[in-house]
Amino acid sequence: MSAIVTVRDLKKRYGDIEAVRGISFDVQQGEIFGLLGPNGAGKTTTVEILEGLRKADSGDAIVDGIDVQKQPARAKARVGVQLQQSAFPENFTAKETVELFALCYGVTVDPLALLKQVDLEDRAGQRQEKLSGGQRQRLSIATALVNKPRVLFLDEPTTGLDPQARRNLWELVRGIRQSGTTVFLTTHYMDEAEVLCDRVAVMDHGQIIAMDPPRALITALLGRGFTKPVIQQQANLEDVFLDLTGHELRED
Amino acid sequence: MRTLRLTLMYFRAYLRDRTAIFFSLVVPLMLLLIFGSLNLGAFGQVTVAIDDQADTAASQQFVAALQKIDTLSTKKESTDAALPRLKRTELDMLLVIPKDFAIAPTRAGQPVPTLTIFGNASRPQQVSVGESIVNEVVTRLSFAVNQAAPVVSVKEEEVQGVRLRYVDFLVPGILGVNVMQLAVFSVAFALVADKRRGVLRRIMATPLRPATFLVSQVVTRLIMATLQVLIMIGVAVFLFDVHPLGGILPLLLVCLLGSVLFLTIGFALAGWAETENQVPAIAQLITLPQFFFSGVFFSKEAAPALIRPLTDLLPLTYLNDALREISVQGATLWDVRMQLLGLVVWTAIGLALAVRFFRFDRF
Numbered sequence: 001m002s003a004i005v006t007v008r009d010l011k012k013r014y015g016d017i018e019a020v021r022g023i024s025f026d027v028q029q030g031e032i033f034g035l036l037g038p039n040g041a042g043k044t045t046t047v048e049i050l051e052g053l054r055k056a057d058s059g060d061a062i063v064d065g066i067d068v069q070k071q072p073a074r075a076k077a078r079v080g081v082q083l084q085q086s087a088f089p090e091n092f093t094a095k096e097t098v099e100l101f102a103l104c105y106g107v108t109v110d111p112l113a114l115l116k117q118v119d120l121e122d123r124a125g126q127r128q129e130k131l132s133g134g135q136r137q138r139l140s141i142a143t144a145l146v147n148k149p150r151v152l153f154l155d156e157p158t159t160g161l162d163p164q165a166r167r168n169l170w171e172l173v174r175g176i177r178q179s180g181t182t183v184f185l186t187t188h189y190m191d192e193a194e195v196l197c198d199r200v201a202v203m204d205h206g207q208i209i210a211m212d213p214p215r216a217l218i219t220a221l222l223g224r225g226f227t228k229p230v231i232q233q234q235a236n237l238e239d240v241f242l243d244l245t246g247h248e249l250r251e252d
Numbered sequence: 253m254r255t256l257r258l259t260l261m262y263f264r265a266y267l268r269d270r271t272a273i274f275f276s277l278v279v280p281l282m283l284l285l286i287f288g289s290l291n292l293g294a295f296g297q298v299t300v301a302i303d304d305q306a307d308t309a310a311s312q313q314f315v316a317a318l319q320k321i322d323t324l325s326t327k328k329e330s331t332d333a334a335l336p337r338l339k340r341t342e343l344d345m346l347l348v349i350p351k352d353f354a355i356a357p358t359r360a361g362q363p364v365p366t367l368t369i370f371g372n373a374s375r376p377q378q379v380s381v382g383e384s385i386v387n388e389v390v391t392r393l394s395f396a397v398n399q400a401a402p403v404v405s406v407k408e409e410e411v412q413g414v415r416l417r418y419v420d421f422l423v424p425g426i427l428g429v430n431v432m433q434l435a436v437f438s439v440a441f442a443l444v445a446d447k448r449r450g451v452l453r454r455i456m457a458t459p460l461r462p463a464t465f466l467v468s469q470v471v472t473r474l475i476m477a478t479l480q481v482l483i484m485i486g487v488a489v490f491l492f493d494v495h496p497l498g499g500i501l502p503l504l505l506v507c508l509l510g511s512v513l514f515l516t517i518g519f520a521l522a523g524w525a526e527t528e529n530q531v532p533a534i535a536q537l538i539t540l541p542q543f544f545f546s547g548v549f550f551s552k553e554a555a556p557a558l559i560r561p562l563t564d565l566l567p568l569t570y571l572n573d574a575l576r577e578i579s580v581q582g583a584t585l586w587d588v589r590m591q592l593l594g595l596v597v598w599t600a601i602g603l604a605l606a607v608r609f610f611r612f613d614r615f
Contacts, residue, residue, distance in 0.1 A: 051457050055613075073459045081457040087449035091265035100261055103254060104458035143454075 004029040004151055004182050005050060010059035012045050019045040021206035022059065027151070032173065032183040034197035036190070042206040043186040044084060047155050050184070052076045064150045077105060080149030080181070084156050086140035088128045094139050095124040101143040109146050118142045118172060119249075134165030134249065141172060145181075152176060154185040158192060163238055168249045170196055258468040259475075266472055272438060276476050277483065280430040284484055287426065287549060288419045288492050298382040299325045301334035301346045306353035314349065317389045324385060338370055344378040346370040347386060355397050423488040423496075424575035425548035427503065430484065431477055431510045432539055432568050438473055439518030440531045443610075448527055452615040462612045470515055477511040478504065497582030503575060505585065509595050510571040516602030517567075523610030542568035547576070570594035 005027035012020040020042045027033040035043050048054045049061050052072035061068040068075040088097045098111040115121045118138035123131060128139060137157055144152055154173070158166040166189075173196060177183050187193055193200050194214045201211040210217060266272055302318065304311050319326050329337075334346045348368040369386065371379035446452050455465060481504055488494040496503055517538060525531050542548075545555045546568035555563040563569060574591035577583035585592065 053453065053457055073461075076457060076459045081454070083450055083454050083457065085450045087446075087451045087454065089262070089265060089446060089451055091268040092261070096261065096265075100258075101458065103257055103261070104455060104460040106254060106459070 002029055003027065004064055005033075005184060006060065006062040007046070007050070008060040008062075010046065010049065010061060011057045012042075012049065012054065013057060018206050020049075020056070023203070023206070023208045025201055025208060025211060027182060027184055028199075029182055030177065030180065031198040032177050032185065032196055034193040034200040035184070035186045035203055036188065036193055036200050037186075037203035038188060041203045043203055044155055046203070047153055047184070047186055051079060051081050051153055077147060078150045080141075080144030080147065080152040082137075082140045082144050082152075082154045082157055084159070086136055088136075088139070088143070090127075090129050092128055093125050094120055094128050094131065094142075097128045097139060098142055098146060102146045105147040107147050114142045114145060115139075117145070117175075119168070132165075134161050134168065137161065137165070137169060138172065141169075141176075145176070149181060151182045151184055154183065156186055156188070158187065158189060162250060163242055164245070164247060164249050166192070167242075167247060255464050255467050255471075258464060259471045262468050262472045263475055266476065272442075275437065276434050276480055280426070280433075280480055280484060281487065283430070284423070284426050284487055285491075287422055288488070290418075297325045298323055298344045298378045298385070299327075299342075300382055301327050301329040301337065301343050303331045303334060303346065303348045304328060305351050306349050308353065310355045311349050311353045313355065314353070314389065314393060317393065318347075318386070321385055321389070323381065335370065338372055341372055341374055344372050344375045345382045347382075355393050419488070419492045420494055420580055421551075421576070422549065423484070423492070423494050424503075424579040425546075425572050427481055427484055427507055428510065428546070428568055428572040428575050429543060429548045430480060431507050431571065432514045432542065434477055434480060435473060435511045435514030436518045436521065436535050436539055437531075438476070439469065439515055440521040440525065440535055441528060443469070443519070443522035444525045444528050444531050447522065447615055452612070456612055456615060466519075470512070473515055474508060474511055477507060481507045494579075496579040498578035498584060502578050502585050506571065506574045506578065506588070506592070506595075509592065509599070510567075513567055513571075513595055513599040513602055516599060516606045519610045520602060520605035520608070523606065523608075539568075542566050545569070547572045565594075567595065567598040570598070 003026035007026070008024050009022045010020055010024070011018075011022050023042075023046065035046065037043050045054065049056045050063055050068060052068050052075050056069060063075050064078045066075045066078065089100065092100060094115060095111045098109065098114050102109045102111070112121055112124060115124050118141050120131075120135060120138055120142065123135060128136065131139060141152075141154075141157075144154075157173070158169055161169065170192070173183055173185070185197070197214060199211065199213050200217070201208045202217075203209070212220070300318070302315055304315055315326070315328070318324055329346075331346065331348055334343060337343045338346050346369070348370070350365050350367070353365045353367075367386065367390070369379075369383060371383070373379075443452070456462070482500075485496065485500055485503065489496075521531065521534055521538070525534065541563075545559070545563035546552055546566050548568070552563060552569055552572070553560075570591045574583075574588040574595070577588050577591070578585075
């Protein structure tokens with residue numbers, strides 16, 4: 001495996017606030033990489049620099065061999081992007097939204113095939129603003145796949161979704177990885193990172209404070225003598241919820 | 253090609269937006285229909301009540317002569333009835349023909365019948381026009397009686413603009429104001445919403461060049477402006493019998509130049525505003541003074557003299573002046589070059605503001 005995203009000593013400040021304080025890491029080709037951290041840790045800034053939406057003050061950001069700072073347009077053509085708030089122009093149908101983004105990337109796609117991939121083919125003719133939150137997140141992923149990206153950036157993809165929609169999205173992300181696309185996601189849901197990510201980096205106050213596979217991080221914590229003050233349950237409330245309401249995706 | 257397809261996509265979306273269509277087409281048409289059908293047609297007319305107290309052949313001849321004059325809208329009415337109407341400014345003037353009225357030769361020193369005119373002080377222009385017409389008629393009748401040839405003969409030449417109906421005056425102003433409203437509001441509202449919701453940011457995460465996106469937005473609005481202008485001119489021609497003397501194409505071209513100008517202001521506003529709530533306040537601040545001081549519904553001369561030097565420099569004043577001269581006076585684009593220059597200067601200012609405030613790297 002080789003690195004598809006390389007970040008070296010990246011720094012970014014907004015006025016007095018040092019949002020990113022010289023971070024370095026690699027993302028390997030084909031993995032699902034999670035950038036974790038509380039709100040304001042610098043995750044979104046880091047991702048937006050990698051997406052070519054922001055300029056770093058210093059340091060390197062290389063995606064698929066392209067220096068994002070120097071050639072943002074070339075880098076943008078290689079990556080897929082889902083921003084934290086996925087919003088699209090109004091009065092476009094789901095299908096037209098995919099076509100719009102294909103046009104933005106200068107590629108031709110089969111919009112219906114892409115919508116089918118994210119399980120939205122029966123919503124193709126519906127205005128995107130009428131879609132539910134989960135549907136819009138999936139449409140957002142469809143638009144992020146129009147250019148067959150080498151790396152897919154997902155910024156808090158499951159925030160605000162119900163448990164069914166979250167699980168549905170996880171399956172979708174796993175499927176995308178199966179097809180060879182590297183996935184770089186940010187989240188502050190630890191359960192999500194634990195089940196989805198091959199490796200995670202934990203970020204706080206603009207710095208990366210830990211980076212490893214989730215299991216290794218947990219093992220290391222236990223090795224330091226950590227014990228949970230509560231009894232390990234065989235199931236939790238979410239399991240109850242899903243048992244009662246089913247895994248079936250809810251839309252309306 | 254990419255720009256064209258992007259424009260068509262956005263135009264299709266625009267046509268689906270009922271609110272936008274309402275404000276782009278329905279509201280302008282309502283303005284035109286309401287103001288066009290208001291009976292402000294007496295704009296170039298003087299309404300005169302005539303109290304013929306003599307009621308003789310001579311006085312009837314005099315009244316008949318006055319009634320033949322198009323500029324006067326006459327009505328026989330007693331002084332008692334007419335004076336209150338004059339006070340309510342329903343009349344411009346009241347002409348009282350005395351009992352001793354006669355059209356007869358007079359000798360020097362002999363008293364002559366005296367016509368009395370009550371003028372509406374709030375309509376001095378109309379009153380002075382009415383007075384001079386009455387004087388003119390009196391003079392002509394005197395000549396006829398004295399059997400003397402006039403010392404000076406006046407040949408009447410009809411001048412375009414003199415018999416201007418209100419709707420002829422109105423249509424260019426309505427075109428101008430709607431071009432302004434469409435450009436400022438359609439861009440500002442749509443793009444502030446797209447900015448705040450992160451739509452622009454998402455588009456900027458693609459390799460699409462900002463210029464391509466901007467052109468698609470501008471051209472979409474220019475197509476809408478063209479539609480709007482053509483529909484309004486169509487209604488003006490077929491419903492109100494307005495005939496733009498300088499031709500429809502020059503009107504359209506000037507409207508499009510005006511659209512570009514106000515689009516730059518719309519983009520500057522969209523770039524500056526953080527939320528949609530800020531848009532109407534600032535947009536009204538920009539457009540409302542021009543609504544009233546730039547000669548839309550009434551002459552720009554109505555602006556207070558103190559601020560006239562400023563109101564003459566407003567972008568909409570240049571636009572309306574150019575449109576009105578083309579429509580009413582049959583001016584060519586070359587004739588209105590100074591107004592067009594004014595529009596170009598404002599466009600340059602607007603463009604500088606748009607570039608300053610509408611920053612893709614900040615979205």
